[in-house]
Amino acid sequence: MTATTPHPVSSRYRDPEFTTLPRTNLTVELQLAHRSVRAFLDAPVGDEELTTLVAAAQSASTSSNLQAWSVIAVRDPARRDRLATLAGDQDFIRRAPLFLVWLADLGRAARLAASQRASLDATRYLESTILGFVDASLAAQNAVLAAESLGLGTVFVGAIRDAPDAVAAELHLPDRVFATFGLAVGVPDPAESAGVKPRLPQQVVLHREVYDDSDDSLIGDYDTRLAQYNAEHSRSAGWITPVLKRLADRDSLKGRDRLRDHLRAQGLPSQ
Amino acid sequence: MTATTPHPVSSRYRDPEFTTLPRTNLTVELQLAHRSVRAFLDAPVGDEELTTLVAAAQSASTSSNLQAWSVIAVRDPARRDRLATLAGDQDFIRRAPLFLVWLADLGRAARLAASQRASLDATRYLESTILGFVDASLAAQNAVLAAESLGLGTVFVGAIRDAPDAVAAELHLPDRVFATFGLAVGVPDPAESAGVKPRLPQQVVLHREVYDDSDDSLIGDYDTRLAQYNAEHSRSAGWITPVLKRLADRDSLKGRDRLRDHLRAQGLPSQ
Numbered sequence: 001m002t003a004t005t006p007h008p009v010s011s012r013y014r015d016p017e018f019t020t021l022p023r024t025n026l027t028v029e030l031q032l033a034h035r036s037v038r039a040f041l042d043a044p045v046g047d048e049e050l051t052t053l054v055a056a057a058q059s060a061s062t063s064s065n066l067q068a069w070s071v072i073a074v075r076d077p078a079r080r081d082r083l084a085t086l087a088g089d090q091d092f093i094r095r096a097p098l099f100l101v102w103l104a105d106l107g108r109a110a111r112l113a114a115s116q117r118a119s120l121d122a123t124r125y126l127e128s129t130i131l132g133f134v135d136a137s138l139a140a141q142n143a144v145l146a147a148e149s150l151g152l153g154t155v156f157v158g159a160i161r162d163a164p165d166a167v168a169a170e171l172h173l174p175d176r177v178f179a180t181f182g183l184a185v186g187v188p189d190p191a192e193s194a195g196v197k198p199r200l201p202q203q204v205v206l207h208r209e210v211y212d213d214s215d216d217s218l219i220g221d222y223d224t225r226l227a228q229y230n231a232e233h234s235r236s237a238g239w240i241t242p243v244l245k246r247l248a249d250r251d252s253l254k255g256r257d258r259l260r261d262h263l264r265a266q267g268l269p270s271q
Numbered sequence: 272m273t274a275t276t277p278h279p280v281s282s283r284y285r286d287p288e289f290t291t292l293p294r295t296n297l298t299v300e301l302q303l304a305h306r307s308v309r310a311f312l313d314a315p316v317g318d319e320e321l322t323t324l325v326a327a328a329q330s331a332s333t334s335s336n337l338q339a340w341s342v343i344a345v346r347d348p349a350r351r352d353r354l355a356t357l358a359g360d361q362d363f364i365r366r367a368p369l370f371l372v373w374l375a376d377l378g379r380a381a382r383l384a385a386s387q388r389a390s391l392d393a394t395r396y397l398e399s400t401i402l403g404f405v406d407a408s409l410a411a412q413n414a415v416l417a418a419e420s421l422g423l424g425t426v427f428v429g430a431i432r433d434a435p436d437a438v439a440a441e442l443h444l445p446d447r448v449f450a451t452f453g454l455a456v457g458v459p460d461p462a463e464s465a466g467v468k469p470r471l472p473q474q475v476v477l478h479r480e481v482y483d484d485s486d487d488s489l490i491g492d493y494d495t496r497l498a499q500y501n502a503e504h505s506r507s508a509g510w511i512t513p514v515l516k517r518l519a520d521r522d523s524l525k526g527r528d529r530l531r532d533h534l535r536a537q538g539l540p541s542q
Contacts, residue, residue: 009326021326022319027298027420031327031413048293054477055280055292056302058470060412061427064517065510067471072478079480103482108475109514111487116511122518126397126534126541127432127527133401134452137408141331142302145416149298156332161398172481181405199329200338204379206325207343209350210443211374216382239336240387243380246335247399249392256398260542263397270397271531 008032011196014225018202030148035196037153038092040186045098049150053100053185056146057139068128069136070105071143072171073098079170086166087182088159088254096184101160101167102140104132106268107177123176126270129263136180147185157182162255164262175267195233198225279303282467285496289473301419306467308424309363311457316369320421324371324456327417328410339399340407341376342414343442344369350441357437358453359430359525367455372431372438373411375403377539378448394447397541400534407451415454424459427452433526435533446538466504469496 010019012032021028050073057071074080075098083101084093093099106123113120122128144154160167160182167179199205200222203215223238230237250257263270281290283303292299321344328342345351346369354372355364364370377394384391393399415425431438431453438450470476471493474486494509501507521528534541 012326012330021323023323023421025420027301028323028327028417030298031330031417034330036332052292052294052299054473055283056299058476059283059302059305061307063429065468066514066517067476070476070478072482074480076480108487109518111484112511113515116515118515119520120518121520122524125524125528125530127524127530128518130404133404134408137405138412141409141412146299146302149296150294158334174482174484177482197336202325205329205338205341207341209345209347211343211445211448213382213445216379240383243337244384244387244389246337247380247391247393249390253393253396253398257396259398
């Protein structure tokens with residue numbers, strides 16, 4: 001008998017009955033091993049890596065090939081410092097050499113329309129705003145995996161939606177362009193102990209033919225597994241309590257309850 | 272001199288000055304080779320593959336670990352037929368053996384809150400709705416790449432947002448759950464000629480430090496390249512004309528201008 005490395009699906013679920021996949025390969029195993037990295041070495045991420053990340057991002061699907069997104073690569077330490085302050089004062093944004101800000105971008109099409117005196121009224125509707133968020137998300141997820149395939153680590157920063165007006169000013173965002181989320185990118189510090197966070201059992205998120213909430217009953221087990229994982233990483237709590245706290249009321253949104261107002265201010269009224 | 276296969280980045284951009292990547296690997300090349308597949312062999316996609324796709328999807332990042340998404344695997348031909356009719360009568364939904372419907376799911380948290388008599392008022396705001404769309408998108412993009420790594424092909428179907436009320440009824444969607452987009456999955460028909468669609472030049476979507484629209488001037492070249500690609504695939508038009516048409520007015524949204532009303536009907540008022 002030889003010692004073998006456990007398949008990454010076992011860390012992903014921490015379910016003793018789900019320790020391997022019948023259909024697997026190196027790309028899938030890279031995906032399964034994803035973790036958010038918040039501690040980076042003092043090492044640059046070069047333009048060569050950035051080119052690969054953007055090429056991967058652009059290879060994702062985009063609704064009707066509209067490509068309704070852009071990305072801003074922020075390296076300037078002073079700008080990262082200001083963005084960190086705006087985004088919940090998360091210090092890792094100051095320490096990551098590269099901070100990517102993903103934009104829902106209906107502005108490019110709007111500038112084309114203006115140059116041809118064409119109407120672009122569809123950008124007034126929530127559908128178009130959401131299309132921009134979805135396009136940016138598909139692109140960003142490809143960039144995350146490309147980064148990981150190059151040995152880099154990343155973490156998403158939704159908190160740049162806490163103060164969208166200041167973020168828009170900082171990044172010179174034009175009409176109909178909105179900063180959806182940030183992504184800190186760097187070389188992971190091997191001394192950081194962050195592990196692979198276990199997720200809900202597959203049965204809870206995967207439904208067959210129609211929505212079926214009967215497997216909600218497994219959430220209690222998951223709460224226990226996540227509490228165990230968190231305890232190993234010097235954190236407390238399982239899943240249920242933080243989820244309920246995070247979604248309890250307007251205050252728990254930390255200003256993001258005003259998202260529609262901010263979108264409107266950027267020319268996306270999201271009707 | 273030996274014949275070599277061109278790097279997939281050359282098809283992705285069709286830019287004679289951008290034919291390789293200094294930092295590349297098999298995962299990146301799989302991403303770059305992505306194409307939407309709309310013709311499938313009469314071959315099943317098994318539960319083993321589905322398990323891998325969902326494990327990959329669950330490995331994507333999720334805001335605050337809320338996991339505010341679910342997926343419904345639709346295999347029943349009669350149900351796929353009805354969904355195809357609702358989604359712009361796109362026949363490939365009938366022919367793909369597996370149709371995945373990705374859901375923004377705040378309902379799971381709402382059911383937990385109800386069982387504990389806790390408030391969940393934050394789900395009333397657009398921020399939470401968009402969080403569900405972003406979570407579903409990150410998950411789906413991982414599933415797409417996992418599918419491609421197993422030799423399967425996929426295509427996104429945004430048109431299930433054309434008739435959200437009928438889709439919600441068909442899929443028994445409960446309170447605070449919304450169908451964001453579909454994904455047809457199957458074994459690609461090798462007889463289909465669909466190629467890798469070229470994207471905008473990197474300079475147009477990648478900004479440095481701040482947003483900069485000066486590279487919009489390259490869009491004309493791209494329009495020509497895409498027209499060339501389309502001509503090779505028996506289609507016409509470049510990029511600018513279809514984009515302007517797609518976003519011209521309310522009518523071009525094919526009913527999706529009512530997205531906010533439909534979200535409200537599903538318990539997501541998106542204030």
